[in-house]
Amino acid sequence: MKKVAVVILNYNGEKFLKQFLPSVISHSPLAEIIVADNASTDQSIQLLKTMFPAVRLIELTENHGYAQGYNEALALVDSEYYILLNSDVEVCDNWIEPIITLMDSDDSIAACQPKLLDFNKKDTFEYAGAAGGFIDFLGYPFCRGRIFNNLETDQGQYNDTREVFWATGACMFVRAATFHEVGGFDGDFFAHMEEIDLCWRIHLAGYKVYYSAESTVYHVGGGTLHKSNPRKTYLNFRNGLALLYKNHPPQHLWLNIFMRLVLDGIAGAKFLIDGGWQDCLAVIKAHFNFYANFVSWHQKRKALIRKNGYKFIHPNSIVKAHFLNGIKKFSDLPKSL
Numbered sequence: 001m002k003k004v005a006v007v008i009l010n011y012n013g014e015k016f017l018k019q020f021l022p023s024v025i026s027h028s029p030l031a032e033i034i035v036a037d038n039a040s041t042d043q044s045i046q047l048l049k050t051m052f053p054a055v056r057l058i059e060l061t062e063n064h065g066y067a068q069g070y071n072e073a074l075a076l077v078d079s080e081y082y083i084l085l086n087s088d089v090e091v092c093d094n095w096i097e098p099i100i101t102l103m104d105s106d107d108s109i110a111a112c113q114p115k116l117l118d119f120n121k122k123d124t125f126e127y128a129g130a131a132g133g134f135i136d137f138l139g140y141p142f143c144r145g146r147i148f149n150n151l152e153t154d155q156g157q158y159n160d161t162r163e164v165f166w167a168t169g170a171c172m173f174v175r176a177a178t179f180h181e182v183g184g185f186d187g188d189f190f191a192h193m194e195e196i197d198l199c200w201r202i203h204l205a206g207y208k209v210y211y212s213a214e215s216t217v218y219h220v221g222g223g224t225l226h227k228s229n230p231r232k233t234y235l236n237f238r239n240g241l242a243l244l245y246k247n248h249p250p251q252h253l254w255l256n257i258f259m260r261l262v263l264d265g266i267a268g269a270k271f272l273i274d275g276g277w278q279d280c281l282a283v284i285k286a287h288f289n290f291y292a293n294f295v296s297w298h299q300k301r302k303a304l305i306r307k308n309g310y311k312f313i314h315p316n317s318i319v320k321a322h323f324l325n326g327i328k329k330f331s332d333l334p335k336s337l
Contacts, residue, residue, distance in 0.1 A: 004031040004100060005079035009069050011038040013087035014047050016220070020090050021052055027091050031083070032056065036073030038063045066169065067194040068187030074179065082179065084172045088220035090119055098214030099173045102161065110178035110207035111199060113167035114215035117154060125151050126219040129168020131158035132211030133196065134330075134337055136314040137252075138260045139244030141166065141196055143330070144211075147318065150328040157331065161212040165203070165312040165337075169195035170219050178207055182305065186242075188296070192232065193239040200247040206307035230278040233271075237264055238286035245290075246301045249310050261287070263319060312337055 006028055010017060017035070025033055035048055036058040048057050058073050074082060081100060085091075095114060103109045118126040125131060130145030130152075144164075145152045167173075172195060182201045185194045199209045244260055245253075268283035290297070314337060321327040321334070 001078045001080075002030070002032040003079065004028075004081045004083060004096060005034055005077050006031045006083045006085055006096075007034045007036060007070070007073060007077060008085050008087050009036050009038060009066060009073060010040060010044055010087050011063055011069075012040045012042045012044065014040070014042045014044045016087040017044060017047060018051070020088065021055070023091050024085065024089075025052070025055070027093050027095055031096060032077075032079065034058060034073070034077060035087075036060060036069065038065070038069045064187070065190035067185035067189045067191065071184045071187055074176070074184065077176075079176055082174050082176055084169060084174065086170045086219065088119070089171055090218040092216060092218075095215045095217060099212050102210065102212055102214075103173065103175065106208070108206070108208050109175075109210050110202045111167045111172055111174045112210040112212055113164075113172055114217050115154070115158065115211075115213045116168055116170060117216060117218050118151070119218040119220045122218060123154055125154055126170075126221055127151065128170045128219055128221055131213070132162070132164030133166035133168065133199075134312055134314055135165050135196065135200075136316065136318040138256055138263065138317060138319070139240055139248070140318050141193070142314075142318050145330065147322050147328060147330065150322070152329055158211075159213045161210065161214065163208050163312070164211045165209065166196045166199035167209050167211065170221075171217050174198075178202060178205070181205065186246075186300070188293070189239045189242065190235060192235040193243050197239075197243050197246065200243070201304065203311070204247065204308055205305040230282040233279045234282035234286045234289075236286075237267075237283050238289050240264075241287070241290045242297050245297050247304065 034056045037044055038060050039062045058076055060072055064072055099112050103112055113129055115131055116126045116129040118124045125145030127146055130143035133141055133143045135141050144158050182205050186197050202209055264283060268280045271279040
């Protein structure tokens, strides 16, 4: 058993594997490299077998999505640490060692992410996780370096190591024992926000999530679903509701759910006004799916481990701060986290 396993979940990512897998192999000499294929229909399997025979291949029988795909794959991986890495990520020399050293130094650190920059604009933070993630009391995620679609230039302002609320699924270091202790990803999420749900449960179970700028990777982003895809809109809105309901503390739960429903309705109306009727329809479908599966979400809420408090949840609305007050940077928020 190797101490660290780099696990890349692939779905029709032949182009990205060819482009980025060589850098992962060359810069990860002490880790086991694994590609778990989510029943790709392109030439990914053939590429891996012919060009990368030393990489361990796990072939899943169907496309389980990001969440359950990783659950299925990681059940077959024996390692102390998993590094969950998107296929469209470029890594650099010494990207693993600083974070593993950090996590070795504190058993309570269950997950950590590196600095995430844009592959196509390498002085800019990347949307999927930037310099570590946070969330507001209504369940809206944001990052140091990214609030909604506003991305900051990396000027060293987040060159630190600190605790955060959530770590990006594009490059997440996670302690294997804790991953399985809290139940892994919620497979019903399929994709999008599943890493935030996992990190919230990690916090509730009494562990920590960290960010470390000692490691930097570069993410293309949008490799599987384009950011304007109605399917992504559906998953984000459905999973956003599920995330909030499952994990929110009992106090003010229903008031905050109601406020979230109102804001989702406003977002749907804006999609429609802007000509995005398919995205508007996706919001409606997301809500009906959440209601139809409410019993299941409720059972998951009841099963949560709740040992810890709810630190690093921003007490004010990030929607109000950004869209009404014009705040575009994490450092400009009225209450630091």
